Amino acid sequence: MIGRLKGAVDEVGADWVIVDVNGVGYHVTCSRRTLDALPEIGGAVTLAIETKVSDDAIRLIGFASELERDWFRLLLGVQGVGTRVALGVLGTLTPADLARAIALEDKKAVATAPGVGPKVAARIVSELKDKAPAGSSLAAVLDQGAAPAAASAPDGAARDAISALVNLGYPQLQAASAISGAAKKLEPGASAEQLIRQGLKELAR
Structure with a gap:
């Protein structure tokens, strides 16, 4: 090969x-x-x-990169996604953009790719929410603006909250999604402890 x-x-x-x-x-x-x-x-x-x-x-x-190829392989594992659709997604979204969309359950962002309808976009987000290619660290994704929904919380608080959920055994992308959802429901300037509590409620839904 x-x-x-x-x-x-x-x-x-x-x-x-x-x-x-x-x-x-x-x-x-x-x-x-x-x-x-x-x-x-x-x-x-x-x-x-x-x-x-x-x-x-x-x-x-x-x-262009091995990371992009790794995302391609993950996309092919999603029901209804073939080579053409996977390439359409990667031609529209960078690996960081795709990770952000999955972490934040942003189906509309995924659906902007050619050949991707609402149902396929929903499956991509649902089936890949707990997955990320090796080397696709959450920290790198966050550094590229992967969690804008958590912007109302201090960067340190959001990172600490995500790290705490990861230490509890939750996958990184799932933890990021939960904390992003938590930040939307809390007041600006929420502490890491507040984000963690609300994030756990999001995960329990």
Whole structure:
């Protein structure tokens, strides 16, 4: 199986790129976001690859990062999500945006991706709410603005509250969602203790 390609951009199409690796051109299907980030023809490129094997073909799916590829694999595990839909999601949302939408149960954000209706968006949020790729830390997501709903609480309080829920055994994304929901119901400046109490109520719903 091919896990990574490193070469030069030879040709670019609507949803694919040909990567020249020592004279061999590999046809790689990519999301719109990955294609937009490619260098000009002849430029050096490295893509993380997911190899899809079927009865009549071997298909290479390319990603700008291994984290993006990991999210792709998770998306494929959701009922009703195939390669086209998964690439549509990743072409619309960055890994951080997707993690934020799942943590905050923002189905509308997920539904902005082409081919994703309300039902599929709801399944993505529901089935991935307790999952995140290895290396997709909550801290990194929060640093990129992943919890705007918790903005009314001090950053330190929100982080401490999330950390406390994680220490209690709750998955990071689920803890973030609970604290974000708690922050919406509390007064600005709520303490970590208040957020934790309200967050536990959110989790018990």
